[in-house]
Amino acid sequence: MDLSIPKIMGIVNVTQDSFYDGGKIKTDRDLLQKAEKMLSEGADILDIGAYSSRPGAKDIALEEEQQTAAQAVVQIMKEFPEAVISIDTFRSEVAETCVQEGAAIINDISAGELDDDMFDLVIRLNIPYIMMHMRGNPRTMSQMTDYGDLVSDVIDYFNLKITQLRRKGVKDLIIDPGFGFAKTREQNFELMAKLELLWMLDVPMLSGVSRKSMIFKTLDCTPDEALNGTTALNMASLMKGASILRVHDVKEAKETVTLFEQLKKKD
Template sequence: MGILNATPDSFSDGGKYTDLSRAMDRIHLMLKNGAEIIDVGGESTRPGADPVSVQQEMDRVMPILEKAIPVFKKAVFSIDTTKVEVAEKALEAGAKIVNDVSGMQKEPGLADLCAKYDAAYVLMHTQGDPKTMQKNPEYEDVVKDVMNFFEQQLAEAKKRGAHKVILDPGIGFGKTTEHNLKLIAHLDKFHKFDLPILVGASRKSMIGKILNNRPTDGRLTGTVALHYHALTKGANILRVHDVKEAFDSIRIFNAVQSQQ
């Protein structure tokens, strides 16, 4: 899953792809480099980010989706949003996945929409919202707590008719570096749900912290290493900024796995 942030303030690539022709070039490059899913977002979810209005978010993502979906017919497009209105417009335009960082805590209606459009729903765990989530995240046992959250929200999603669910433990969303590492180390436990697992740790601050406060543009090797570890623990989808390097690591992983 390649990331396309149509935002001025995302933590890693904010402002780069707000122009339509640059966004189209970026999508083309990510697909050429091995991406199968393009995740388009119009609201930054970096720690401390301010929310944006429905209209603002729509104005950022819809021109991209309306132009890109008919052009890149083999790609699967995902809308990264917590708003029902934005998700519905994206699904109408041909998006096939709703990536909800709030895990139905803001808008349970996103599950209804996925049922209506036969779309996949990414159920992500978060504690708090982007504005406050990194202030002082606490868990009794982060792996058990995330498991309990998935159990509860999955029951609700199924009740609403959403059956194509992808689980995302929410690396960096209301979690300390230790919490994040624990989730990656025990990712295989989430296979009990028998659903695809998505991991998105690309260039995140935990990598910077482990590498002596390395800035965002120096976190590529750390990202590949962390995602590779997630693959060994059964991750099915990697959400990344650097598609070529991620795709290379997946090919190496698959080659090694084929000999076991």
């Protein structure tokens, strides 16, 4: 996949308690309609998640996540065989099962911190791997926001992991700075303001701010009303070097990329 033009990753939550769209996909028909809509609107990747990572989210048994995620991958690949699917999980067993069913990318919010076998799996499969910055886990991360220097700490975190995986031959790595994960609202904006500094790591970057609390709490609105704010920060992400936008709203994100590309032509 050529990332010289930014790509859109559509969020497909098959969980019941995600912060924005949890519980909206109840049947295979709901799933396929969601996938079809996103693909028709220009999604380059469909990111399937069966474990909510919102702050304070309840734990889900491995077997339940594995079964739910794998079933979603199977259904989408059967109906849309050309789709590129990433599996949003921090569990290596879930990731491996979904890759066997057709997923092409692993998207790990913990960057291997919550499963010691994840890096070994990525190395063995040599599969594209998205790793996010987070501290703790979804239930504890809100209490883990003390940093010496936020951006430097994030860069150091990724530098160690990139070096470790590169030495083992993994080529396709993408970083996600983890907006909303173990970061206060002020820290999220600090990170966004300095996002271009992460380019020193020399790997593509994903930005995931879609309808998050840094937007709706700042604008004093609800997640349902946070699309305009999402678009604003998506454009900021692109201008600071993001190669992938992870979003709930594909059409609007695709339009943002189109306008960004026009700006680049005039730069």
